[in-house]
Structures are given as structure tokens and as C-alpha cells.
Amino acid sequence: MNFYVMTLFPEMIEQGMNTSITGRAIAKGLLSLETVNIRDYSVAGNGRIDDYPYGGGAGMVMQAEPIYRAYEEVKSRITVDTGHLRVIYLTPQGRVFHQEMAQELAQEENLVFLCGHYEGVDERVIETVVTDQVSIGDYVLTGGELPAMVMMDAISRMVPGVLSNAESGQSESFSDHLLEYPQYSRPEIWRGQPVPPVLLSGHHGNVERWRREQSLIRTLKSRPELLKDADLDSGDIAFLKSISSE
Numbered sequence: 001m002n003f004y005v006m007t008l009f010p011e012m013i014e015q016g017m018n019t020s021i022t023g024r025a026i027a028k029g030l031l032s033l034e035t036v037n038i039r040d041y042s043v044a045g046n047g048r049i050d051d052y053p054y055g056g057g058a059g060m061v062m063q064a065e066p067i068y069r070a071y072e073e074v075k076s077r078i079t080v081d082t083g084h085l086r087v088i089y090l091t092p093q094g095r096v097f098h099q100e101m102a103q104e105l106a107q108e109e110n111l112v113f114l115c116g117h118y119e120g121v122d123e124r125v126i127e128t129v130v131t132d133q134v135s136i137g138d139y140v141l142t143g144g145e146l147p148a149m150v151m152m153d154a155i156s157r158m159v160p161g162v163l164s165n166a167e168s169g170q171s172e173s174f175s176d177h178l179l180e181y182p183q184y185s186r187p188e189i190w191r192g193q194p195v196p197p198v199l200l201s202g203h204h205g206n207v208e209r210w211r212r213e214q215s216l217i218r219t220l221k222s223r224p225e226l227l228k229d230a231d232l233d234s235g236d237i238a239f240l241k242s243i244s245s246e
């Protein structure tokens, strides 16, 4: 998986991505990351890449040409056929990111991210180069860098080899439309709070059942809308009924 990021703040992307699990995957060659600084493609040649909006209004707009030139630079670095290259523009106007989107994008060999700033980006370059507009949630950030990193992090975890066996073996929130059950580690009693006794019982079947029930309880409480897509058996449904009538 090769990530290319068009941004005004390449150091932000590089520092974030070269840390922790994604950093380890980059060092191992499982992922690659290249940033292209849009400012290097200033038309005026003085590093300026924004201008006033036609029609007036507050704020500045990132101009089309520097972004288009940055995009051409990215394309020139990709040796495979770029006919179906996915170019993702991070914007609150986009489709909201979720786990299945991460899974789907992880199948691509190359992904390009366009991070906007200021009041926006000239619509014509969005129409010309962007294939996907994605939001990471219903709030407005100062730029697309954090959203691009959020997406790359979630996508990286889906790339084979990025997580160790121990990391990927865990069942986890959203993969089956249920939230994760609670976890406990030593000591057995921490500041007067004991670990749920079933986890110390050594009875694998009971532990599994308890974890399943905890997942169902948490999902019902915090994210009930997920349950309609979850794969529930008759025992799960009976359990949910018993706790919702409590």
C-alpha cells in the first residue's frame, strides 16, 4: 500500500504516520508514504497558493493550478497504470468514513489524499482530479491533515502484516457491527475493584458467553443503531430482549 498526500503541512503527516504501528509498517516496507507540498507548486512562484473567492466573502480559496501540478507530480511517481487511481479529498461535505470503507480502500495499491485548508479548494480542480470525497464526521476541522491520517491509520490496519498476530487476532468493535467487550489485566483487585469473576474461572465457554453479552449490552446502550446490521443468533436476541425489559 502506497500513500501519497498532497498537503501544505507535510511534516505533520510524516511525524504522525512515522509513529507507532504505522511507523513500524513503513520501516518494514509494508506501507510507503510520500508527501507532496502543494506550496512547492505555487503559480506565482512565491509560495502563494491561495486567492480571494470570486463572488466575495470571507476567507481564501486554495487555487486549482498548484493542486493540479502537485497531482501531476504524484502521478509521475506511480509506475503502475494510474487509470483508476483513487484520489480522496477530505471535506465535511463528503461521505462519512466507516470501517467497510477502510476495508475497501485497503484493497488499492496506491491511494492519494488531498488535504484542503482555508475556506476551501477551487471546485474545478476537485472535479478534475478527485474520485472520492470523504468526511470523518460531522464537525469542522482546520484542515484535511488529521482526517487523512485517521483514514490512513484505519486503512493500514487492514493491510496484511501491518498488525502482529496478537494485534489482529483480537475481536474488535465494528468488524461485526458490535462494540468490543471490556478488558481487564493484572492486578486481580485494583483500588478495591475486582475483575469480573467469570474471567478468572478458566471456563472458556462461560468467558465467551459473558464477552458476547457485554458486547450486546454496550452496543444496545451506546450505539443501538448498529444492532440492525449485526449477525445475531436466537440466544443473542433473547438476551437483548431480557435486558431491554429490565
Ligand code: ADE
Residues within 6 Å of the ligand: 090, 091, 092, 134, 135, 136, 137, 138, 139, 140, 141, 142, 143, 144, 147
Ligand atoms: N476537513 C475539515 N473538517 C473535516 C472533516 N470533518 N472531515 C474531513 N475533512 C475535513
